Amino acid sequence: MTSRKKNIFITGASSGLGAGLAERFVRDGHTVIVTARRESLILSLSERLTAMGPGRCVYRVCDVQSEASVSAAVAWASSTVGPFDVVIANAGVSQSTEASYADTAQFESVLRTNLLGVMYTFHAAIPTMCLRGSGQLVCMSSLAAYRGLPGAAAYCASKAAVSALSESFRMDLKRFGVCVTLLQPGWIQTPLTDRNLYAMPFRMGTDAGVDALYRAILAQKSVVSFPWPLAMSVRLLRLLPAWLYDKILGNRRNAKS
Template sequence: MAQARPLVFITGASSGIGQALAAQYLRAGWRLALVARREPAMKSWAEALGVSADSYSIYSADVSQPDSIIAAGHDCIARQGLPDVVIANAGISIGMDTAERADIDVMARILATNNLGLAATFHPFVAAMRRRGSGRLVGIGSVAGIRGLPGHGAYCASKAAVISYCESLRGELRGSGVRVVTICPGYVDTPLTRQNRYAMPFLLPAEVFAARAIKAIEAGASYRVIPWQMGIVARLLRALPNAWFDRLLQGRPRKHRQDAGV
């Protein structure tokens, strides 16, 4: 009996990095479990590429609602089998001002999506992968999680939490055969970043980022910044004394807030 093609489970698969990762895995002959709230967008994308029906399944879920994404994970196991790779990619990025009451709710939504959603994405697969003795759990962090940026507090905090959470989970699963991989993108050309009003050094096309990320995932890297140049920049920024770092970022344009795009 022929062995089934490997399966990857990707959240946030309807656009940006998630869609680019799906395209790369598809070209490599993998089956896809595509997860997002916008089911029609995923279906249109797959049909436009002429993806065969046996190569993918779509799961409509909201990662900010734990029961929703957990149900999607169990549904995937029932319909397609236990994935070889699970990529918790879904995330949102909105600027915030702590002086604005509405932005406290924005922060709660960001943390629910970027952090609770990541843990809930992994939840259905951890025990089954441990029993099997293999698998990759991939958390998409960000260089923004390495040092806080003005006006970007919620997003930076959420991505710092992704990095720490994945590090904790990696230690818990050590020796089980299940690898936890943290990928920290720098700037990637997606609908999310096109709204930014500040310089984005070393900006990568989404497909280039995806190809490099998949190489790191297959290698079982514990932590990888893509592109590598941003890894150097991040380490240098981390090493700066606070007074120098604060002065360097003084006056930097801030991320758009949800309220009237300011």
């Protein structure tokens, strides 16, 4: 348990990794603002976590596809609990965007959530953090950022983009005392991966995955990719020529939705 109590703002906290991280922070005595679109889920989560303590949890509906929604949530939350120490841009969606049939609306939706949503979230928090000379921005990317996967063009593109965005922000913001943590997990059991029909090597249980993410955030790591056998594999795959990469992964198919 860390001694100084922090204010943590999390997007996409109605299920999966966001909800798991919120629980860890409250259990360590911190104040967490959970946000997402499904109000009933974040309301019951905040009630459960506040009852659990020793920290507390408040909620606010927020759609990260809308900059106005994100700005309003950040402004409301900072006036309610005080300035944020940690902002976790976790909200994300995964859906099949097979090139032969996906329409541009599907691509737009994934990119709006996974890329613009992170940018809106960080952008809303950066001015105050820079003024205070402290703070941590956390970006939930993925090992899918490393190379394009079949059927997942939008997801891979969005995660490659947020990984690059976070690296640039890390260097830009260092002189203001603001650090940026880039998280690139492999598969972790959540509603998002429960929909996948294909094999997911080294898929971690929810608790183990959330633990690894939580430790990386507390340690203010710059970049964390795990589990290590998969992280190592994707780094090696990145070095392969296209013909060999296509041969290995070309027949793989992505999530059904």
